[in-house]
Amino acid sequence: MILFVIELIFGIIALTRKEIKITNSRIIQGETARNIGILLIAGAAVGFFTGALVLWGTLIAAIVWGFIATNPAKAA
Secondary structure, three states: OHHHHHHHHHHHHHHHHOEEEOOOOOEEEOHHHHHHHHHHHHHHHHHHHHOHHHHHHHHHHHHHHHHHHHOOOOOO
């Protein structure tokens, strides 16, 4: 239940502010932050009815997506 509330709160914050602050130097902004917010809210809604595995899966997916968005791969 706590994970559901956490995902819902962070999803709403990401949608309204269009910004996710990971650290002071790492900030996700714009469409990527909104998409991660939508992922968190959708995962919370589905996970509420299906179980904790969906909640953990969407949380891990959002974290991985966030780290990929803040650390783009450099071209070789």
